Amino acid sequence: MEYKKELERLISDLKTNYLPSVSMDLVIFGFHDGQLKVLLLRWKETDDWCLPGGRIRHEENLETAAYRSLRERTGLSELFLQQFHTFGDVIRYKNYSREETLTKLGLPDEALKEFASRDVSVGYYALVEFAGVTPTPDFFAAECRWWDINQIPLLLFDHNDMITLALKTLRRQLSYQPIGYNLLPDKFTMPDLQQLYETILGQPLDRRNFQKRMLGYGILERLDERKTGGAHKAPYLYRFSKEKYEKALADEILFVG
Amino acid sequence: MEYKKELERLISDLKTNYLPSVSMDLVIFGFHDGQLKVLLLRWKETDDWCLPGGRIRHEENLETAAYRSLRERTGLSELFLQQFHTFGDVIRYKNYSREETLTKLGLPDEALKEFASRDVSVGYYALVEFAGVTPTPDFFAAECRWWDINQIPLLLFDHNDMITLALKTLRRQLSYQPIGYNLLPDKFTMPDLQQLYETILGQPLDRRNFQKRMLGYGILERLDERKTGGAHKAPYLYRFSKEKYEKALADEILFVG
Numbered sequence: 001m002e003y004k005k006e007l008e009r010l011i012s013d014l015k016t017n018y019l020p021s022v023s024m025d026l027v028i029f030g031f032h033d034g035q036l037k038v039l040l041l042r043w044k045e046t047d048d049w050c051l052p053g054g055r056i057r058h059e060e061n062l063e064t065a066a067y068r069s070l071r072e073r074t075g076l077s078e079l080f081l082q083q084f085h086t087f088g089d090v091i092r093y094k095n096y097s098r099e100e101t102l103t104k105l106g107l108p109d110e111a112l113k114e115f116a117s118r119d120v121s122v123g124y125y126a127l128v129e130f131a132g133v134t135p136t137p138d139f140f141a142a143e144c145r146w147w148d149i150n151q152i153p154l155l156l157f158d159h160n161d162m163i164t165l166a167l168k169t170l171r172r173q174l175s176y177q178p179i180g181y182n183l184l185p186d187k188f189t190m191p192d193l194q195q196l197y198e199t200i201l202g203q204p205l206d207r208r209n210f211q212k213r214m215l216g217y218g219i220l221e222r223l224d225e226r227k228t229g230g231a232h233k234a235p236y237l238y239r240f241s242k243e244k245y246e247k248a249l250a251d252e253i254l255f256v257g
Numbered sequence: 258m259e260y261k262k263e264l265e266r267l268i269s270d271l272k273t274n275y276l277p278s279v280s281m282d283l284v285i286f287g288f289h290d291g292q293l294k295v296l297l298l299r300w301k302e303t304d305d306w307c308l309p310g311g312r313i314r315h316e317e318n319l320e321t322a323a324y325r326s327l328r329e330r331t332g333l334s335e336l337f338l339q340q341f342h343t344f345g346d347v348i349r350y351k352n353y354s355r356e357e358t359l360t361k362l363g364l365p366d367e368a369l370k371e372f373a374s375r376d377v378s379v380g381y382y383a384l385v386e387f388a389g390v391t392p393t394p395d396f397f398a399a400e401c402r403w404w405d406i407n408q409i410p411l412l413l414f415d416h417n418d419m420i421t422l423a424l425k426t427l428r429r430q431l432s433y434q435p436i437g438y439n440l441l442p443d444k445f446t447m448p449d450l451q452q453l454y455e456t457i458l459g460q461p462l463d464r465r466n467f468q469k470r471m472l473g474y475g476i477l478e479r480l481d482e483r484k485t486g487g488a489h490k491a492p493y494l495y496r497f498s499k500e501k502y503e504k505a506l507a508d509e510i511l512f513v514g
Contacts, residue, residue, distance in 0.1 A: 019278045019375070019377065020277050020278050021276045021277050021278045021279050022278050022279055022345075022377045056345065056377070058347075058375070059347060060347065061345060061346045061347055062343065062344075062345020062346065062377055063345065063346075065345075083342060083343060085340060086319065086340060086343045086379050087319075088279075088313065088318060088319020088320065088322075088379070089318045089319065089320075090315075090316060090317065090318055118276070118315070120276065120279045120313070120319055120377075120379070122343050122345070122377070168509075172433055172509060175432065175433060176429055176432060176433075252425075252429060
């Protein structure tokens with residue numbers, strides 16, 4: 001009864017306050033200690049998982065709406081958030097047919113008309129240090145948790161495709177923009193940074209080439225400190241030069257003929 | 258009178274057959290002989306220019322709709338077309354206020370309600386050899402022609418921003434994907450290819466590094482022919498290996514640690 005009332009309230013809110021035909025889906029990558037995960041929601045009373053998403057209020061910019069949705073799911077507001085692709089196929093049911101999907105969702109007809117009509121969905125991805133996140137389910141979800149990138153189940157809608165493309169775009173981004181701010185502690189070693197890159201790329205990198213490339217960007221400051229508590233030859237500590245990091249983000253590292 | 262009738266027909270068609278709240282804008286870059294241009298439309302009975310655009314039919318995938326719109330404006334169907342960003346600010350009037358814009362558009366109230374309501378717009382760019390294109394205005398436009406990339410006027414809506422971001426994305430793309438197929442003749446010289454890159458990047462490139470990089474991609478076949486009619490030391494002719502080119506497009510050239 002409580003559920004039905006809340007659902008009615010949501011439908012009415014949706015009809016009044018949100019843009020029709022457009023939605024957002026969020027691929028929230030979590031990095032922690034050499035692992036890369038994705039935040040997924042489990043639909044109530046099912047074993048089916050999907051990406052968190054959201055809709056855009058009439059008075060709200062698209063990007064503001066994406067940040068709002070992200071904050072609602074993670075509790076974080078200062079995040080690296082990036083639009084990567086807009087998904088607009090008429091049929092966006094992949095692993096299950098439309099009928100199967102609607103049965104799984106278990107919504108009354110009126111809700112289906114609103115929530116299961118055709119949407120063009122704008123995909124965003126974020127990259128967070130997942131130790132600092134409190135995953136929070138939305139009204140339709142029973143559970144919200146991190147899944148290892150290599151163990152994603154069959155998802156509802158076209159959400160597996162979305163994760164694949166988001167990861168491809170994130171990996172591509174490493175070749176023209178710096179990454180790491182907000183993901184590593186203030187002071188970190190070159191091996192820490194290399195581990196971040198290797199985790200995202202899913203493959204090992206050559207230590208010397210990596211170091212040369214990173215130092216070449218001019219975004220790192222080497223401190224007069226070494227990591228303590230380690231074995232012999234403790235590695236130097238570095239930190240990002242915020243100003244140069246921001247500049248590299250904006251300028252990008254383009255084609256070098 | 259003819260205009261009014263046609264407008265009424267368009268509005269009715271729009272209401273019935275197209276998704277609300279979503280549109281597309283197309284940044285069509287034209288390359289020819291060292292020049293880079295953009296296709297713009299002049300709004301009827303004004304001196305104001307804007308990008309060509311389109312809307313999405315209910316039964317049509319987003320990408321299909323983008324290809325259809327592109328074909329309608331250029332007569333070309335086999336084009337390199339790439340989604341680059343979705344623009345979703347509530348206020349998308351930049352160089353002119355909403356009021357000024359609506360006055361310029363000169364549409365009756367009923368049309369304004371349909372055509373000037375808030376849209377989230379998906380931006381696509383294309384790159385074509387402009388010698389092969391017949392620019393074709395749509396119903397609202399008096400004229401459709403190429404503008405040099407360095408001489409774009411103040412445009413309606415947020416279309417200057419769209420061109421800036423499309424060009425940034427196209428330039429970025431050169432660092433991870435090959436380009437040139439459909440833009441150069443079947444057989445071309447290394448200087449031809451270099452000119453294409455320089456024109457897009459808007460800056461000169463080092464000849465030796467460029468050649469080394471391009472050959473390193475493994476997408477070019479050197480022919481046993483040299484360009485005829487030139488001076489001494491006529492340059493070799495090359496062609497793209499279609500298969501390897503397609504593979505490089507799909508694989509991308511990613512971060513090399």
